[in-house]
Amino acid sequence: MPKEYRTIQEVAGPLMLVKGVSDVNYNDLGEIELASGEVRRCKVLEINGTDALVQLFDSAAGINLSNSKVRFLGKSMELGVSTDMLSRVFDGMGRPIDDGPEILPEKRLDINGLPMNPAARNYPQEFIQTGVSAIDGLNTLVRGQKLPIFSASGLPHAQLAAQIARQARVRGKDEKFAVVFAAMGITFEESNYFIESFKETGAIDRTVLFINLANDPAIERISTPRMALTAAEYLAFDAGMHVLVILTDITNYADALREVSAARKEVPGRRGYPGYMYTDLATLYERAGRQRGKNGSITLIPILTMPEDDKTHPIPDLTGYITEGQIILSRDLYRKNISPPIDVLPSLSRLKDKGIGDGKTRADHSNTMNQLFAAYARGKDAKELMVILGEAALTDIDKIYAEFADRFEKEYVSQGYDSNRSIEETLDIGWKLLSILPRSELKRIDDKFLDMYYQK
Numbered sequence: 001m002p003k004e005y006r007t008i009q010e011v012a013g014p015l016m017l018v019k020g021v022s023d024v025n026y027n028d029l030g031e032i033e034l035a036s037g038e039v040r041r042c043k044v045l046e047i048n049g050t051d052a053l054v055q056l057f058d059s060a061a062g063i064n065l066s067n068s069k070v071r072f073l074g075k076s077m078e079l080g081v082s083t084d085m086l087s088r089v090f091d092g093m094g095r096p097i098d099d100g101p102e103i104l105p106e107k108r109l110d111i112n113g114l115p116m117n118p119a120a121r122n123y124p125q126e127f128i129q130t131g132v133s134a135i136d137g138l139n140t141l142v143r144g145q146k147l148p149i150f151s152a153s154g155l156p157h158a159q160l161a162a163q164i165a166r167q168a169r170v171r172g173k174d175e176k177f178a179v180v181f182a183a184m185g186i187t188f189e190e191s192n193y194f195i196e197s198f199k200e201t202g203a204i205d206r207t208v209l210f211i212n213l214a215n216d217p218a219i220e221r222i223s224t225p226r227m228a229l230t231a232a233e234y235l236a237f238d239a240g241m242h243v244l245v246i247l248t249d250i251t252n253y254a255d256a257l258r259e260v261s262a263a264r265k266e267v268p269g270r271r272g273y274p275g276y277m278y279t280d281l282a283t284l285y286e287r288a289g290r291q292r293g294k295n296g297s298i299t300l301i302p303i304l305t306m307p308e309d310d311k312t313h314p315i316p317d318l319t320g321y322i323t324e325g326q327i328i329l330s331r332d333l334y335r336k337n338i339s340p341p342i343d344v345l346p347s348l349s350r351l352k353d354k355g356i357g358d359g360k361t362r363a364d365h366s367n368t369m370n371q372l373f374a375a376y377a378r379g380k381d382a383k384e385l386m387v388i389l390g391e392a393a394l395t396d397i398d399k400i401y402a403e404f405a406d407r408f409e410k411e412y413v414s415q416g417y418d419s420n421r422s423i424e425e426t427l428d429i430g431w432k433l434l435s436i437l438p439r440s441e442l443k444r445i446d447d448k449f450l451d452m453y454y455q456k
């Protein structure tokens with residue numbers, strides 16, 4: 001039986017100081033029993049000699065210093081995992097909130113996970129088809145990769161996240177594929193949108209959802225992505241599934257981290273975020289990947305809204321260092337009704353070359369991708385010139401490039417949130433657009449592919 005302490009010294013906001021403790025460790029879980037018999041949960045944030053600083057998961061209202069008792073459970077937070085978690089909805093602490101039964105766990109895992117030994121990692125190389133042309137064709141997602149989406153407030157990242165979760169699959173192989181979706185600090189309306197969207201299309205059957213609402217405690221927001229990644233590790237490395245983890249919104253997570261850090265009176269770093277935010281984000285992102293000798297894999301798409309659309313803000317900045325690229329949503333494209341508004345030029349998938357080509361997508365993929373980037377960049381330049389100098393200043397070929405840029409945005413990037421394009425459809429749309437340009441302009445494409453696909 002855990003030892004009970006009646007030595008609560010003070011309660012300040014979400015923090016509580018307990019004196020005279022022994023055998024208590026950092027991150028241990030605790031329970032506070034009030035005079036009424038109600039039990040609330042807490043977690044050890046700091047040990048200083050025999051003093052323990054504890055963070056409350058619930059509100060501090062009603063805690064009476066003289067007759068409340070604290071017990072420390074001698075273990076950190078765990079999640080009971082099982083393949084029965086698929087098609088279920090949980091809160092940020094791993095409790096079911098879909099009116100279904102409790103999960104009977106096959107094992108209990110520490111939610112902080114175990115870091116993957118770099119020497120035991122396999123290189124990410126299989127193509128994942130998301131059905132979204134701007135990703136599949138130009139910034140390809142590869143199994144085991146960490147590819148964040150940089151969005152901004154008011155942009156439709158929620159629709160894009162739900163679309164990728166519904167449509168993503170590994171082609172050609174009949175492998176077990178699952179999605180773990182964790183939402184942090186979202187509204188009830190958004191939560192409803194995600195759940196209904198997965199139910200309507202039947203994607204819920206292969207999805208585990210963790211939902212943390214905006215009015216839930218900050219400390220719960222910090223555990224939500226860890227719960228999700230623990231479930232993903234079990235499904236990937238114990239059950240042999242290929243798991244796509246989508247975390248939205250990392251900005252809400254980082255704000256909760258800042259709130260807890262401020263409550264502990266830690267010295268703030270850039271913009272008030274704690275100095276260890278880089279390390280903290282890395283402990284999440286680095287749990288993705290493929291392991292030698294294991295069939296399963298974890299591919300991670302964290303979504304974050306850049307405060308003030310600023311990609312030098314600490315959250316996108318640090319995320320960019322840890323992950324393998326980024327997909328950037330653009331407010332300008334959103335205003336033009338391009339959906340999804342993916343800005344392909346500053347977006348980047350650092351592993352795309354590993355997942356495309358003969359046997360994975362199609363032999364002409366790499367050539368057409370480079371040519372589309374080059375032609376779109378030149379078309380945008382031509383359009384900017386037109387704005388400054390007027391259309392008369394453009395040469396005939398510049399006008400063709402300007403037309404290409406417009407059609408590229410409308411036909412290739414913009415496809416709506418319900419269309420699921422195969423990689424062949426995406427490549428064929430690319431060829432149709434490249435055929436606007438004279439053949440002599442397509443200098444990045446091998447002649448044998450031009451003979452096969454170029455139509456004038």
